[in-house]
Amino acid sequence: MVGIISFGCYIPKYRLKAEDIAKANGSSNDSFAGLGVTEKSVPGIDEDTITISTEAAKNALNAASIDPKQLGAIFIGSESHPYAVKPTGTVVAQAIGMGNNYMTADLQFACKAGTAGMQIIYAMVKSGLIEQGIAGGADTAQAAPGDALEYTAAAGGACFVIGKDPAVSINATLSFSSDTPDFWRRQHEKFPAHGGQFTGEPAYFHHITSAAKNLMGKAGTKPSDYTYAIFHQPNGKFPLLAASKLGFTESQIKLSLIVTKIGNTYSGSSLLGLCAVLEKAKRGDRIIMVSYGSGAGSDAFDMTVEKAIPVLKGHTIQDYIQDKIYIDYSRYLKFTGQI
Amino acid sequence: MTVPKTWRRIPELYNLQGTKCKSCSALFFPGREVCVKCGSISLEPYRFQGKGRVVTFTIIRSQISDPEGENIDIPAREIPYVLAIVELAEGPMLTCQIVDTPEKDVFIGKQVDMVFRKIVEKGKRGVIQYGYKFR
Numbered sequence A: 001m002v003g004i005i006s007f008g009c010y011i012p013k014y015r016l017k018a019e020d021i022a023k024a025n026g027s028s029n030d031s032f033a034g035l036g037v038t039e040k041s042v043p044g045i046d047e048d049t050i051t052i053s054t055e056a057a058k059n060a061l062n063a064a065s066i067d068p069k070q071l072g073a074i075f076i077g078s079e080s081h082p083y084a085v086k087p088t089g090t091v092v093a094q095a096i097g098m099g100n101n102y103m104t105a106d107l108q109f110a111c112k113a114g115t116a117g118m119q120i121i122y123a124m125v126k127s128g129l130i131e132q133g134i135a136g137g138a139d140t141a142q143a144a145p146g147d148a149l150e151y152t153a154a155a156g157g158a159c160f161v162i163g164k165d166p167a168v169s170i171n172a173t174l175s176f177s178s179d180t181p182d183f184w185r186r187q188h189e190k191f192p193a194h195g196g197q198f199t200g201e202p203a204y205f206h207h208i209t210s211a212a213k214n215l216m217g218k219a220g221t222k223p224s225d226y227t228y229a230i231f232h233q234p235n236g237k238f239p240l241l242a243a244s245k246l247g248f249t250e251s252q253i254k255l256s257l258i259v260t261k262i263g264n265t266y267s268g269s270s271l272l273g274l275c276a277v278l279e280k281a282k283r284g285d286r287i288i289m290v291s292y293g294s295g296a297g298s299d300a301f302d303m304t305v306e307k308a309i310p311v312l313k314g315h316t317i318q319d320y321i322q323d324k325i326y327i328d329y330s331r332y333l334k335f336t337g338q339i
Numbered sequence B: 001m002t003v004p005k006t007w008r009r010i011p012e013l014y015n016l017q018g019t020k021c022k023s024c025s026a027l028f029f030p031g032r033e034v035c036v037k038c039g040s041i042s043l044e045p046y047r048f049q050g051k052g053r054v055v056t057f058t059i060i061r062s063q064i065s066d067p068e069g070e071n072i073d074i075p076a077r078e079i080p081y082v083l084a085i086v087e088l089a090e091g092p093m094l095t096c097q098i099v100d101t102p103e104k105d106v107f108i109g110k111q112v113d114m115v116f117r118k119i120v121e122k123g124k125r126g127v128i129q130y131g132y133k134f135r
């Protein structure tokens, strides 16, 4: 059996309220009411995808006292890698003490690059290439001032140690991908562009529901077989709708819905939802997770909790959600380098 | 800092790696080549755990400008910030920034943990220096 041995997350401490964003743009509170997000996390001035991934990875190692030198590979997925050329993976590997005998490459696939990394590590362990490895997703999401994305674009990340004899086995995983230009960022551009409403039906919903159906077909399961379901969370509304389209109930996905409190952490989004579930899950629980990355694709995972999952006290997702400092819009612009 | 100097300091800045004297067990951060306690030149790398306590601190409200405009000094962009002397649990002391903590919540004796952060960016084109800060 191959699966998750331990996990760790990290969310920056700063929060910006949606009403402050609306005020700065001369909009009313109706402009964000439908999103189901009332505040979002903001990275400190000295935080980026490398520092967020490092903190999450350290938490994952500390949760189960894992020797970083035993990790044979590291894959970090993000759409905000600090360098265009020079890997995030080597900095994180050095910072967590992995030594030099590891494989790495940076991954990019909008919001699903982190789950792509998990599939790669899973495959490498299953094939016998490595004993265990670490994969994660993190972002410091950027949004142009005044863009609807500004209400949700947040920062955070999570990492997972994947190997044999896991706490949570991965029973099956597959992807559903297509060339769908719903959201993108061109080379050298600071902010992403998107197709507005086009990001919904043909993009998010089509890929999530197709991947979920294909996975359940392969695993021979139905929605009621799962204790928990996690879908990518671009806002508070989409995952609920995806759940109902597929026949999942609100009680199956409620625990994973962290977007309402911290916003959309892009590559960290579905993974932080998984962290929220793993902190509460019990032996025997079955979990389905489906990520979504624009451009477009979904990675789906069918998982079963095999034994007690190690949880790092003081560094749980609930700890990070509650430990916050509110900032105003002008400090937000400064923190994100816009002024 | 030049790129080679930045690179040489990576174990110290990322991993809090100092040295331990093989003859008298004295610990040093940053690492030393010669033990100042017993004079031995036989020292080995030693990694500190990253737990500490604030010995003293100050609030930096202005910073010397960088006339060449060469460094995007990250702390300079977040003035005011807290600069502290932290005593590591293992003994040695270091100077570092205290982050994510309002000024009023910093006090002498406060327990702090290492976090990994950006320290300096060498302009828009240069290398990004990462390393330890505490919170």
Ligand SMILES: [Zn+2]
Pocket: B021, B022, B023, B024, B025, B026, B035, B036, B037, B038, B039, B040
């Ligand atoms: Zn000595």
